[in-house]
Amino acid sequence: MLDQPGIEAAQVAGAAQPAIRLTGLRRRFPGAPAPALDGISLEVAPGEVFGVIGRSGAGKSTLIRCVNLLERPDEGRVEVLGRDLTAEDEAGLRTARRGIGMVFQHFNLLASRTVAGNIAFPLEVAGISRAEREARVAELLPLVGLAEKRDAWPAQLSGGQKQRVGIARALASRPGVLLCDEATSALDPETTAEILALLADLRQRLRLTILLITHEMAVVKVLCDRVAVLEAGRVIEQGRVFDVFTRPRAATTRRFVSEVIGHDVPAGTLAALPEPGPEEVRRLLRVLFAGPHSTRAVISEVSRRFGLDLNIVSGRIDAIGTQPFGIMALAAYGPAAAVEAGIAWMRGLGLSVDDLAEGEG
């Protein structure tokens, strides 16, 4: 059902072509002082989960709505699963949108329909037979953990259950691409974690490509492979989540990242540290351990080898996806040449070592 040859072909995992390609998107709302989208280009690979993060007003909603052309960009091209949506007429768009599911922040369920009725709704609109609709709903309910709720009404569901219905409805027409518009922002932290786990599971089982927008870095950390940071309608930074989290470049990115992994050195830290002795320097360093070395072994060894005093200001061990890392702020004291040699030695082990100013990430 709902087979679309162009889309099916592009869904083959590993296809060279991106699942989503946005080129030079611009959108300025009439009368607005600045464009909502100011030349956005990005690509999402098949099977990838790509997050777009930004503060309120950065242009996230406008961007995601452009992907299925709910919002038409003034300029630029939107290609999804190999199809140039900006070149489609309304009929073509309707067909193409069946390959693109969308999950909304506020669920957007129809109060007058049961769970099954909500999930079946897009299939009804697409003219799918009742028997096929029922079969599809029966497949989807257990997939989203709602096998027992088939005949419940939206008003009888928790927020998390409502979002499960929203996700099942988005998957009804077997889309290759799922767009998530702040899908967990209306949920409490525990329910957020459950919904993110569900999305991660569905992504694996259905080999979905997911583009999500969020203002929460925790969502990006748990679910995404890559992330783009949006500010004033522009992508100011993008890359693999691990790289962006461990080496954020833009100030906005550093602020987002510090929400979840605390790169910042608290104000007042320097004043509380001892002054360096005569013939000594003091360097405030951020050391990132992303490889096989354990934090403690490296710190004690660099201290021994180079005769440095190391004062640990803050430290944290964490993981992004399945990749563990440690991040530590430390004050190194010793003769200038010894401190330099110690830093070079740590870098030689593959650790990332940067100078850190107080209050900086």
Ligand SMILES: Nc1ncnc2c1ncn2[C@@H]1O[C@H](COP(=O)(O)OP(=O)(O)OP(=O)(O)O)[C@@H](O)[C@H]1O
């Ligand atoms: N329909 C509209 N008409 C006029 N201006 C709009 C419209 N939609 C969005 N904007 C403006 O475009 C800019 C980007 O808005 P957008 O909703 O895309 O940002 P956002 O990052 O999703 O923010 P939020 O998280 O608050 O929704 C904002 O300045 C907003 O006021």
